[in-house]
Amino acid sequence: MxxxxxxxxxxxxxxxxxxxxxxxxxxxxxxLDDQPVGATFLAIDSVGAGIGEKVLVVIEGKAAGQxxxxxxxxxxxxxxxxxDAVELVAGI
Amino acid sequence: MxxxxxxxxxxxxxxxxxxxxxxxxxxxPLLASGEPVGRTLVALDSVGAGVGENVFxxxxxxxxxPFYPGEPPTDATIIGIVDHWxx
Numbered sequence: 001m002x003x004x005x006x007x008x009x010x011x012x013x014x015x016x017x018x019x020x021x022x023x024x025x026x027x028x029x030x031x032l033d034d035q036p037v038g039a040t041f042l043a044i045d046s047v048g049a050g051i052g053e054k055v056l057v058v059i060e061g062k063a064a065g066q067x068x069x070x071x072x073x074x075x076x077x078x079x080x081x082x083x084d085a086v087e088l089v090a091g092i
Numbered sequence: 093m094x095x096x097x098x099x100x101x102x103x104x105x106x107x108x109x110x111x112x113x114x115x116x117x118x119x120x121p122l123l124a125s126g127e128p129v130g131r132t133l134v135a136l137d138s139v140g141a142g143v144g145e146n147v148f149x150x151x152x153x154x155x156x157x158p159f160y161p162g163e164p165p166t167d168a169t170i171i172g173i174v175d176h177w178x179x
Contacts, residue, residue, distance in 0.1 A: 001116070001134040001167060003102070032099070032118065032132055047106050056104060056116070056134055062153045063165035067108055080165045081107030086118060088100035089143045 002029045003083065004057045006049050007040060018073040025049060025079060027057055032088060043077040044068050056081035093148050095122040095174065098141055102134050110164045117141060117170065119149060124179045135168035146174040 008026035012019075023045040031037045034054075046067040049055045057079055058064060064078035065071060096119040104116065115137040123129045138158035141147045147170045149155075155169040156162075 001136075002131075003118075003134060029131075037131065046108060056102065056107070058165045058167045060153055060155070060165075060167035063156065063167060066110070066163060067165045078165060080111060081102075081104035081116075083102055083104050085103040086100060087103065088118065092097065092099055092144045 001056045001058050001080070003032075003086065004029050004043075004055055004079075005034075005036070006051050006053050006055055006079070008051060010042060016074050018070055019075070022068055022075075025051075027055065027077075027079070029057075030054070032086070041077060043079050044075050045079045047079055047082060049079050049082050054083040054086075055079045056083060093150050093171070095124070095146065095148055095177070096120055096135075096170075097122055097128070098143050098145050098147055098170075099132065100143055108165050110162065111136075111166075114164060117143075119147065119168075119170070122146070124177070133168055135170050136164060136166045137170045139170055139173055141170045141173050148172045148174060
């Protein structure tokens, strides 16, 4: 799972039937210093995340489909948690 | 499977119901030399690993298998704590 920042949402009227009703968010992966790293991508949201929140994103098809509650859905990433805190121990 | 060091813990209250009670750990993948390599990621814990320990984890769909018949949405799970390794 990656720590990501929700940077936007996306609306698409015409889409695969399996994606109907799905909330699509644009997410930016972060490093441990909260700096953006790598490209933004789209993830299904199943937990009610909002723009500006730090979230946990799973990047695996079956888990993402499960989060959406549908089998054989054409998805490969899903937001599965809203992060309250990342507790790091210094010097490890 | 890959070697990694546990750097910290992630706290999340609002999350997928299948993740409730699960420990989320920040891990840094390691080379055989013990040097960090690549991006850090968050993995589920299935063995009681703690911060500062060297562990190994599995990626992909198989990451949910340690919790069978549970099916947490995960793409990385810690499946062992390393005592030592030789190269």
